[in-house]
Amino acid sequence: MxxxxxxxxxxxxxxxxxxxxxxxxxxxxxxxxxxxHPKTSPEEIAMLNAIPPGPCPRCGFPAPIRWGRSKEGIARYRCESCGRTFGPLTGTLFDSHKIPASEWVEYLVNVAEYESVRQSGLTNMNAVSTGRYWSIKLFAALEGVQDGVALHGDVYVDETYFKETPSGLTMVDGRKLRGISRDCICVATAVASDGFVMVRCGNGKPSGRRILEALGGHIADGSHLIHDGENSHRALVKALGLSEEVHPTSETEGLPDSSNPLAKVNTLHRYLKKFMSRHGAFDREYIQGWLDLFHEVHSCFGDAHEFVDRVLRRVISCRKVLRYRKAMSKKRGKI
Structure with a gap:
């Protein structure tokens, strides 16, 4: 064939x-x-040359000196300690990149438009594996992006679930586990007027300890918790001194959003499911990366320029090196 x-x-x-x-x-x-796939543009060269040099990416010496330019006109630096030379992107996620960093603009616009990784690769005329590799880089750059989220006032809390992939399912007597079992990955969500947070919260129904670890650091003391009465939510109320308002599922099921007191968190979950449906075979290992990415997409909802600007700045400044072979090892599966 x-x-x-x-x-x-x-x-x-x-x-x-x-x-x-x-x-x-x-x-x-x-x-x-x-x-x-154009050559590196003058605008990109100017942008790269405007990046102030950091410590030497090899030995950490804090004061490198200018050392000419590359054939494209990009600044080079030399470490006076180890003698190695490097550019503004050495030691970052763009280390040894072959495709201009500016191509990430179109890739990120596609992400903001809920386009799949595969389709984005085809649209950009890249290999599908390039899209997968870039997504893993994106997750690395966005790691911790929700850490500083702090919610105040009325805070709506709920959970949603994603099934494990078929290879990760638990079979008992040849049958799959039913209901919200350990084969369901729990995503804990808290949303208020000043933002939202989504955190992986283990598998199956969350315990009080797990929900407190996931959301406790994001809800301000004294806030008003609005939830469906899930037992684990009591841990938040008790630990953070929250007032609460309970609306059981039996009370809200089937209600239109206009009269559903939990519509705010339910709507967010619908957007998340729609976003993830474009990536149905995603590797569950990266689910927190997908949640971080969705957080940035939805925080800039309707403004692709803001999303591209803030995310691309974060990717370029991320001091991590992720080689293709390591990221795309067959042992790591799909994204």
Whole structure:
């Protein structure tokens, strides 16, 4: 069986030469690919040169000196301690990158528009594996992005669940576990007028300890907790000195949003499910990364410019190196 090319460009460039019609199609796709993968622009070079040099990424020496420019005109620096040279992106998630950092703009716009990783890769004329690799980089950059969220006033709390992938399901006598079992990944959500937070909270129904670990640091003391009466929520009320308002599921089930007191958190869960439905086969190992990404997408809801600006700044400044081989090891599965 003929091996499928990894990119759209490869699909057409590998086609046999034919008549003028075939030549026109191949030339059009080649030109399209060139537009999708331009050389580093003067604006990107200026942006990179504006990044102040940090400590040496190899030995940590704090005061590198200017050491000329690369052939593209990007600033180079030299460490006076170890003698190594480096650029503004060395030691970051863009270390040794082959595709201009500016291509992330289109990728992030696609993410904000709820486009799947696979479709985004095809749209950008990259290999599907490139989209997966970039997503893992994105999760690394967004790690801890919700840590500073603090909610005040009326705080709505609830949980939603995602099933484990088929390979991770527990089978008892050949049957799957029913209901909210340990095969269901719990996502604890708290939302108020000043923001929201979503945190992975183990598997199955959360205990008081787990819900307190997930949400306790994000709810201000003395706030008013509005919830469905889940037993674990009592831990929040007790530990944080909260007042509470309980609306059991039996009372709210089937109510329209206009009259449902928990509509605020339910609506957020619907958006999350819609977002994740675009990535149905995502590796559950990365679920907190997906929650962090959704948090940023929804916090900038309707403003792709703000989302791209704040996230791309975070990715470029993230002092982590994630090599393709390590990130894409077959042992890590899908994202």
């Amino acid at each position: 003929k091996k499928r090319p990894k990119t759209v460009k490869a699909m057409f460039s590998s086609a046999e030469d034919g008549d003028e019609f075939t030549a026109m199609v191949k030339t059009t796709v080649a030109d399209w690919a060139l537009q999708k």
